[in-house]
Every structure is written in structure tokens, then in C-alpha cells.
Amino acid sequence: MVVKGFGMKALWMVLALLASAPVHAEVIEFPDEELATESVLPVFDHPVAVKARNVVTEKRIELGAMGGYNLTEAFFNQLSFGGTATYHLTEEHGINVFASYNLPGETSYVPALNPPPGSNESLNLQYAPRPKWMILGSYQYTGFYGKMSFSKDAVMNLSLYGLAGVGGIYIGDKTFPVLSVGLGQKFYFSPNFALRFDLRALIYQGPDLFAVPKSILSTATSEQSASRFTNRLHIGSILNAGVIWLVPGT
Secondary structure (H helix, E strand, C coil), rough: HHHHHHHHHHHHHHHHHHHHHCCCCCCCCCCHCCCCCCCCCCCCCHHHHHHHHCCCCCEEEEEEEEEEEECCCCEEEEEEEEEEEEEEECCEEEEEEEEEEEEEHHHHHHHCCCCCCCEEEEEEEEHCCCEEEEEEEEEEEEEEEEECCCCCCEEEEEEEEEEEEEEEEECCCEEEEEEEEEEEEEEEECCCCEEEEEEEEEEEEEEECCHHHHHHCHHHHHHHHHHCEEEEEEEEEEEEEEEECCCCCC
16 A cells, blocks of 8 residues: 555655746748638639529520610600610620601690790701611620529529620601610520510710701701701610510520
């Protein structure tokens, strides 16, 4: 028992000496470029933005019916209807053709601007040359394709695109060249059908209705020729909305 007690005391003394002995820690340094950063992004040789693409547009024709509203027209009917056709060269690049017809009629501003009956002057804006139709050919670039889900069971595909093109606008009895740029969004509710929304800016030289109104419109009794007016720069915008169909098998 004495030997055993002495052995325990010796063991405790050894442990105490080890605990009190100085410990020298070695410092290891690493280069900064080998240390982990706050975030690490994986690198792929062939990145894919959206997997399992539901809507394939490459080498396909897109047809649609559109209704429009002219946001900057003050005197004539702002409503129009027409159609659109797009050939998709790739998933990003395409050629778009858009045509629209303006509904006849004037806005409420026309009778308000005309002088009252019996006045010696009459503006007669209802006889001014009005926009009748327009056709545009545009380059279409689809910059974004994605998916959006409102529930666990339904997924809507969408794409955002830009437009830039030229064409003609028929005002009165004369056609004027027009430049156009725009932005649009498509919401696909099936692989072949979608809602399409376009906002296009229009820039063109057209009749200046107030350049010489007294000598032309004041005595007019029918629509006047656009060639009788001097031209000025017009900047307008038109919002279109409609339904499109991707023709299968093209």
C-alpha cells in the first residue's frame, strides 16, 4: 500500500512539472492568395443560365395580334390594332415586323380647341391630316429569359427584349419615314402561347398643324392633304399589348 501511495504522488509531481514547463508554439504563415475569401463562386467551362428551358424559339416564327394606345397623341384617336411577326434567328437574335392601323376619330381636345360657332376664326382640327397606319421592321434582341412561379404547381416563362428599327407612317395622304426604338416583355403561359407587351418610341418628320392654321384649316370642309403643311420633328410613343403564337415545327 505504501508503494502504491508513493507511486501516485510521483505521478502527480510529474504532471505538475509538465504543466509548469514553458510551451513554445510554432507560427505557420500562409500567402494571402491561398487563404479563403468571404465568398467563393464555382467556375464552369460552359455555364447555363437556365436549365430545362421550356420555351425554345430558335429557328421559329412568332405571330401575334396586338392592340395599341398612343401615349402622346393629343388630337386623334389614340387606339390602334395590328399584328406582329418575328423570325428568331437564335434564342437571342431575331427580326420583327410590326404593322398597325389607327382607328378614326378625334379626342375631346378637338372641340375644346375649336372656336365657338359664329366666331370669325375656326381651327377645324378635325380636317387636319391624321395618322392612319404604320409599319416597322426591327431588329429584336432577347437579353433575358427566366422562369417565375406564383405557386408550387405553376411556372411562367418570361423574356425581356429590346427593339430598334425603321419604317413608315402614313399621315393624311403621305408616307413619312420613321425611326423606332423600344422595349418589350413576353409572358409565356405555354410553350407556344404568350402575352406580349411592347413600348416603342417613334421619331419622324410630320405635318405641323399649327404652322399656318388660318390659311389652311380655317376654311377647310374636308380632310386636308399633308403636303400643304410644313413639317416638324415629332417624338411619340405607343404601347402595344397582345397574344402571340410560336408556330411549331419551323
